[in-house]
Amino acid sequence: MTAAGWLQLLVLIALLGISTPLLGRYMARVFGGTTAPGDRVVFLPVERLVYRLCRVDPDSEQRWSVYGISLLAFSLVSVLFLYALLRLQGHLPFNPDGQKGLGSALSFNTAVSFVTNTNWQNYSGESTMSHLAQMAGLAVQNFMSAAVGLAVAVALIRGLVRRRSATIGNFWVDITRSVTRVLLPMSIVFTLVLVSQGAAQNFHATRPVTTIEGGTQSIPGGPLASQEAIKELGTNGGGFYNANSAHPFENPNPFTNLLEVWALLAIPFALTFTFGVMAKDAKQGWTVLVAMFALWLIPAVAAMAFETGGNKKLTTLGADQHVTATQPGGNMEGKESRFGPAASGLFAASTTGTSTGAVNASHDSFTPLGGSVPLVNIMLGEVSPGGVGSGLYGMLIFALLSVFIAGLMVGRTPEFLGKKIQAAEMKLVVLYILFVPVMVLSFAGISVVLRTALGSLGNADAHGLTEMTYAFTSAGNNNGSAFAGLAGNTQWFNTTLGLAMLVGRFLLIVPALAIAGSLARKQPAPASAGTFPTNGPLFAGLLASVVVVVVGLTYFPVVALGPVVEHLVGKF
Amino acid sequence: MRRQLLSGLGLLLAMTVLTGLAYPLAMTGLSQAAFHDRANGSLLTRGGAVIGSARLGQAFTRPEYFQPRPSAAGDGYDALASGASNLGPGSEKLLDEVAQRVATYRRANGLGPADPVPVDAVTASGSGLDPDISVANARIQAVRVAAQRDMPVDAVLRLVDSHTQSRSLGVLGEKTVNVLQLNLALDGSR
Known part of the structure; x- marks a missing residue:
């Protein structure tokens, strides 16, 4: 990797170093139950209005089961509303290009995709969506699905830190505050920065122009910067246009590119600080942060290096892939000139380490090993540092598994933050960890023997297997990026990917909330000589290893048959 | 419920x-x-008519213009069909296309059969609307463009230099040349 490549990584780490403690402490106050900045002037009046409108008492608290039912009810209403909006967009305003309503299978897939924070896209925004569907449908779910993730994360933290409590918070209050105090203010600032750099924000219809050579080009319009901002900050990833963050309107220059990568990572990393503050144990927050950081950094450096190294097969054809003062070199198929291979590799690892799925380059055209980075990152279960909220609750579940494994190894009672981890919690942890791999591998396995599914492949052989596996891995883990050669807009993929997204979201949230409820009821035991410390480098190492080993054992065969076979047999 | x-x-x-x-x-x-201007898509005008966006690449085929990268968006630079080729790194189709583009580029720019070609000139971008090319690519094309326009090569190279965008903050991304703006400047310098 080049010096400039390392330097842009350092700039990013410096930005994260500033934002993580500031934002983390701020969120701890937002969800901490006492007063928070801006209460009287801005936020409380707006929030009270919202609570009155949906007839919610903000001072009441919910048991985990009620919290979960509220969450599921809200999500169900969201899917139905978005489905209807997509079907009916042809009859609604803000549709200057006269886009027609979507078909039922695609509407189902898209509605589920945005409500589950996945943002898998079987459509091209510029030729499918009206401005209204984008901003009042898709972008609203960008906010709300991220807010749901945040709510579950803080509910689980409360479960861990409360003593003998029957309740874990109020779902309606948590998602409302997530939007008004975290996501919306950050999005407003980020939108204006993006527009100042050249991202578009208008309500124009597509504008046909005559080019210099006399051809025609149709320049699309739309309120896309405001959507781009929340797309990254909410780790959603659904592009306004098909090319997503590779599109010059969405990501105009290397500076916005770096900010977009920061925006993906900002809230997930900051939540570790929120956890530390709420647990009154800053070291505990740091421990989770270090594990997440290591799991993000190593793949990021790998992807940057593999892509800068280039594609040997193009060298033999005469393409010069050397890095020089006048060209970026590297594997440039599917990459933008202004980003080059280093910034593309960094983006790819960060968008898949978080559950974002936005792309600034074609993952399908990465080198076999470079392309295995996003795949393996998603397989890790989106905890490096994961999606907004989902990253932290995923990692805390892995932490429970880690204390259990450590307890078995050294013969100590498994405890986390003083709470005994018992059979009831471990059963839920195992369910949480098994649901997604079982489903991903089953669907991918069925698809590789189905003729209709195979017809969607854009590439053959081992690369095709990777393409198929990637789709279900991405949907099941709510990432949403793709090896986009796969033609996903078919009945089979719209339906199965939609189901994978639902299972991967809600069948994980329910056990996570159940664990929160079960732990909240417990009285923490004071630490003794027999307590395994969970706040130090040893535990950070153990936690990261458990994530890698659990995932490695589950997915190793398919990674070996996909990217590894392609690399070895293809002689890259 | x-x-x-x-x-x-x-x-x-x-x-x-x-x-x-x-x-x-x-x-x-x-x-x-x-x-x-930026919120409206950074549109460029010439003689009062909008001829494109500074952010979006557009197709150029005539030899007197600098040519952008290959594009997988529709038939090339179709802004209603943005996207990449999504061909895998060992795909036969990709390798055939690159071989052909290498040959065409060498022929168009008077390069020898063994001369290396800048990789960005023979690979399709992520968006299919990449507005930029690498400096190396622009410098090779400058010779052809100068000959076609009966301009001194130095003058064209100076235009390339003045349209080279350096890395953001000195380290982010890559140095690039905006093709549409460079071609507009070329036409303007006649």
Whole structure:
């Protein structure tokens, strides 16, 4: 990797170093139950209005089961509303290009995709969506699905830190505050920065122009910067246009590119600080942060290096892939000139380490090993540092598994933050960890023997297997990026990917909330000589290893048959 | 459950108004006021007519113009079909296409059969609308463009230099040359 490549990584780490403690402490106050900045002037009046409108008492608290039912009810209403909006967009305003309503299978897939924070896209925004569907449908779910993730994360933290409590918070209050105090203010600032750099924000219809050579080009319009901002900050990833963050309107220059990568990572990393503050144990927050950081950094450096190294097969054809003062070199198929291979590799690892799925380059055209980075990152279960909220609750579940494994190894009672981890919690942890791999591998396995599914492949052989596996891995883990050669807009993929997204979201949230409820009821035991410390480098190492080993054992065969076979047999 | 569904609907409607209407409309208003040209797509005009966007690449085939990268968007630079080729790194189709592009580029620019070709000149971009090419690519093309226009090569190279965007903050991304703006400047210098 080049010096400039390392330097842009350092700039990013410096930005994260500033934002993580500031934002983390701020969120701890937002969800901490006492007063928070801006209460009287801005936020409380707006929030009270919202609570009155949906007839919610903000001072009441919910048991985990009620919290979960509220969450599921809200999500169900969201899917139905978005489905209807997509079907009916042809009859609604803000549709200057006269886009027609979507078909039922695609509407189902898209509605589920945005409500589950996945943002898998079987459509091209510029030729499918009206401005209204984008901003009042898709972008609203960008906010709300991220807010749901945040709510579950803080509910689980409360479960861990409360003593003998029957309740874990109020779902309606948590998602409302997530939007008004975290996501919306950050999005407003980020939108204006993006527009100042050249991202578009208008309500124009597509504008046909005559080019210099006399051809025609149709320049699309739309309120896309405001959507781009929340797309990254909410780790959603659904592009306004098909090319997503590779599109010059969405990501105009290397500076916005770096900010977009920061925006993906900002809230997930900051939540570790929120956890530390709420647990009154800053070291505990740091421990989770270090594990997440290591799991993000190593793949990021790998992807940057593999892509800068280039594609040997193009060298033999005469393409010069050397890095020089006048060209970026590297594997440039599917990459933008202004980003080059280093910034593309960094983006790819960060968008898949978080559950974002936005792309600034074609993952399908990465080198076999470079392309295995996003795949393996998603397989890790989106905890490096994961999606907004989902990253932290995923990692805390892995932490429970880690204390259990450590307890078995050294013969100590498994405890986390003083709470005994018992059979009831471990059963839920195992369910949480098994649901997604079982489903991903089953669907991918069925698809590789189905003729209709195979017809969607854009590439053959081992690369095709990777393409198929990637789709279900991405949907099941709510990432949403793709090896986009796969033609996903078919009945089979719209339906199965939609189901994978639902299972991967809600069948994980329910056990996570159940664990929160079960732990909240417990009285923490004071630490003794027999307590395994969970706040130090040893535990950070153990936690990261458990994530890698659990995932490695589950997915190793398919990674070996996909990217590894392609690399070895293809002689890259 | 019925109460939860009603609360959910109420919250969704409130949030649709707040984040789905008020937010994008306010952002559009502010952007239009503060960054009018950029918010409208950085459109470029010549002789009063809009001829494209500074952000979006457009197709050039004539030898007297600098040529952009290959594009997988529609038939090339179709802004209603942005996207990449998504061909795998060992795909036969990709390798055939690159071989052909290498041959065409060498022929067009008077390179020998063993001369290396800048990789960005023979690979399709991620968006299919990449507005830029590498400096190395622009310098090779400058010789051809100068000959076609009966201009001294130095003059064309000077234009390339003045249209080279350096890395953001000195380290981010890569050095690039905006093809459309360079070609407009070329036409203007006649």
